[in-house]
Amino acid sequence: MKKLINRPEDVVREELEGMAAAHPDLLRVDPELQVIIRKDAPIEGKVGVISGGGSGHEPLHGGFVGMGMLDAACPGAVFTSPVPDQMLEATKAVNGGAGVLHIVKNYTGDVMNFELAAELAQAEGIEVRSVIINDDVAVQDSLYTAGRRGVGGTVLAEKITGALAERKASLDEVEAVCRKVNENVRSMGMALTSCTVPTAGKPTFELGENEMEIGIGIHGEPGRQRLPLASADEITEMLVTPILEDLPFRRGDQVLAFVNGMGGTPLMELYIVFRQLHRILSDRGITIARSLVGDYITSLEMAGVSITLLRLDDQLIDLWDAPVHTPALRWGV
Amino acid sequence: MGNSDAITLEILRRITEVMRENAEELTRLDSAIGDGDHGTNMARGFNAVLPKVEAMAGQPPSALLKTTATTLISTVGGAAGPLYGTAFLRAATALDGKNDIDERDVLAAFEAALEGIKARGKASPGEKTMVDALTPAVDALRAAVEQGQDLSTALDHAAAAARTGMEATIPMLATKGRASYLGERSIGHQDPGATSSYLIVQAIADVVRENSG
Numbered sequence: 001m002k003k004l005i006n007r008p009e010d011v012v013r014e015e016l017e018g019m020a021a022a023h024p025d026l027l028r029v030d031p032e033l034q035v036i037i038r039k040d041a042p043i044e045g046k047v048g049v050i051s052g053g054g055s056g057h058e059p060l061h062g063g064f065v066g067m068g069m070l071d072a073a074c075p076g077a078v079f080t081s082p083v084p085d086q087m088l089e090a091t092k093a094v095n096g097g098a099g100v101l102h103i104v105k106n107y108t109g110d111v112m113n114f115e116l117a118a119e120l121a122q123a124e125g126i127e128v129r130s131v132i133i134n135d136d137v138a139v140q141d142s143l144y145t146a147g148r149r150g151v152g153g154t155v156l157a158e159k160i161t162g163a164l165a166e167r168k169a170s171l172d173e174v175e176a177v178c179r180k181v182n183e184n185v186r187s188m189g190m191a192l193t194s195c196t197v198p199t200a201g202k203p204t205f206e207l208g209e210n211e212m213e214i215g216i217g218i219h220g221e222p223g224r225q226r227l228p229l230a231s232a233d234e235i236t237e238m239l240v241t242p243i244l245e246d247l248p249f250r251r252g253d254q255v256l257a258f259v260n261g262m263g264g265t266p267l268m269e270l271y272i273v274f275r276q277l278h279r280i281l282s283d284r285g286i287t288i289a290r291s292l293v294g295d296y297i298t299s300l301e302m303a304g305v306s307i308t309l310l311r312l313d314d315q316l317i318d319l320w321d322a323p324v325h326t327p328a329l330r331w332g333v
Numbered sequence: 334m335g336n337s338d339a340i341t342l343e344i345l346r347r348i349t350e351v352m353r354e355n356a357e358e359l360t361r362l363d364s365a366i367g368d369g370d371h372g373t374n375m376a377r378g379f380n381a382v383l384p385k386v387e388a389m390a391g392q393p394p395s396a397l398l399k400t401t402a403t404t405l406i407s408t409v410g411g412a413a414g415p416l417y418g419t420a421f422l423r424a425a426t427a428l429d430g431k432n433d434i435d436e437r438d439v440l441a442a443f444e445a446a447l448e449g450i451k452a453r454g455k456a457s458p459g460e461k462t463m464v465d466a467l468t469p470a471v472d473a474l475r476a477a478v479e480q481g482q483d484l485s486t487a488l489d490h491a492a493a494a495a496r497t498g499m500e501a502t503i504p505m506l507a508t509k510g511r512a513s514y515l516g517e518r519s520i521g522h523q524d525p526g527a528t529s530s531y532l533i534v535q536a537i538a539d540v541v542r543e544n545s546g
Contacts, residue, residue: 054410078370079370080370080410080411083407083408083409083410107511108454108509108510109413109415113415115415145508146509146510146514149514197369199370199373200364200370204369217511219368219511220369221514
């Protein structure tokens, strides 16, 4: 294992100490409890929006804490759900009296730990709602699985939901817009290489020089299909076709097209994918109204890409364009 | 069973030891069909449990198990934290107010723990999970207790059944948890959760046997 770390067991705490040192203007960080809170929380009368999940997906979620996005994030150990104590502390810290929304990626551990935290927060008199994000079309047969995973759509849900909460919308409205994003967003990812969890010391799975894994999640878990390596254009087609068929996206739709790097992919390659994505969507009469290209929800050093499409309407465009000021996303300020 | 509190503490020590020893193996199993962290997470959880329960000398078994539960929920993360946390919490409730635990109490605690895991995980047997090791273990324990076997023998039967149940997860298709995303590719791998469940039942049986007679 070759990593820029000190000791494997210290990576999350030291990362949080670094974030605290880098962004004192935006964040309050508790490296022991592992909670990242927006500097000016709680804000009176504003719905608190929090998320959390295993570490190793940076900048998700901690890099999205700040004005116009999340009020707090709870990072767990690498690829491991955080624990209810963290979510409970975060919920209390961001409660401005208007309730708190938990945005939860659909993984068994995340869902169970957030459920426990929500029960504890309700017992303390805080109104908590939860929205589960499950946008991964690679998981085909939901009846026989833990359900579709939450992947790239989570980034878009956090941005749009946070923007509405910033306008002091009610908990009902904030919850509704988060559900609307989830209902209109679909994603699919692939890997060229595996990744190594620091405490495990070796790659989570083996992938041959001329192989790729289609339909991966974001935890280095193997995907559904292993295929011979193909060209960027062919891979883009393999990822976008099931996305388009699933919602389905139709001629005349306006979309936000999000091409996400898994952590070890050059931006050059992400743009090569975006180029082909643009061609495929143009051929189908689908307009890319907004775009996002870069590493926003990663799997440590994995090389690979995920594509996310969100069908937009005027409300979602307006909220996407609203000002945001976080360590990883910043515009309009 | 006299010294129920001391034996409970010894069981928790043994489980901690076993989780440390098997951390790498559990993680290896989890890498094949999950995300490669089960061993690390279980070892971290019980490493946090041990100093807390060591400081509780003289308290009843239910108190020790309750502290184990809340500590696992606070430190393990993933799905295993809430699942094992719920299991130990339900076992603690089943043993509430009992200082001298007999085989019927142990059976009640095991039954409550299994029901807790099934409810929290919305899981049933045959889905390649902890439930596949624990269900046969509880069935074997119940049968042995009803036949009038002593606790140590009954727990040996339970551990043997847990082992068989764990091995039976190898050909299963996972339909719960992260392994389910693999579909057919989950077949041929032993489930890490069923493995840690077997290890816990075996540790309990070992300590009770060493302290009996």
